[in-house]
Ligand SMILES: Nc1nc2c(ncn2[C@@H]2O[C@H](COP(=O)(O)OP(=O)(O)OP(=O)(O)O)[C@@H](O)[C@H]2O)c(=O)[nH]1
């Protein structure tokens with residue numbers, strides 16, 4: 388199935404099931420503490436219900452991969468379990484290891500925080516962990532439906548990871564704008580490629596036109612006594 392803004396795209400459990408289709412997609416990883424809405428955002432970005440969502444911290448255990456497209460650029464999105472940077476034992480430690488692996492694979496990292504809870508110490512711990520990836524992190528403040536976006540985002544500047552973007556994954560507010568910001572560089576390259584192909588197609592069309600145009604100086608092979616008829620075919624203009 389080809390990607391399209393209108394059609395839902397099938398999420399996959401592994402990025403390697405369709406390596407050819409996925410190889411060139413930018414990889415966007417969702418990270419954040421438990422219960423901030425990462426899986427809700429994953430479902431919104433893949434237009435699916437593949438990730439389990441509940442008001443239950445620690446619900447997501449394994450990384451989950453899905454494909455999506457909201458703007459011009461398709462992407463591969465990775466949901467992760469709630470990140471506990473300091474966990475050294477048990478399941479939390481295994482999940483933290485998985486999340487760190489996802490961060491290494493990431494082209495972009497969406498650091499999801501909860502606008503209703505505000506900034507909490509656990510966010511600061513994750514923020515410190517993300518300092519080594521600052522160039523690819525966007526802080527996204529979730530659950531902001533019905534709230535003043537600028538006000539609710541302000542305290543998250545303290546993370547030192549750039550301008551926070553306010554969204555509501557559950558309601559969809561701001562999510563398309565968020566992905567535009569995250570994939571701005573890919574969208575720019577995509578736009579340039581579209582323009583380059585359009586120009587190449589136009590030039591190829593001109594080259595064909597001029598080789599078919601008997602009046603063109605570039606086609607001396609056309610006899611001067613003929614010109615184009617109503618359907619583009621050469622017609623005689625003088626009795627021979
Ligand atoms: N009000 C509001 N609630 C939301 C929003 N996004 C998610 N939630 C709720 O927050 C709770 C947690 O959502 P999940 O998507 O499961 O959170 P998570 O970050 O994946 O949680 P873990 O898998 O435990 O790390 C659920 O009850 C969601 O319905 C939102 O934009 N607004």
Ligand SMILES: [Mg+2]
Pocket residue numbers: 425426427438439446447467468469
């Ligand atoms: Mg989850």
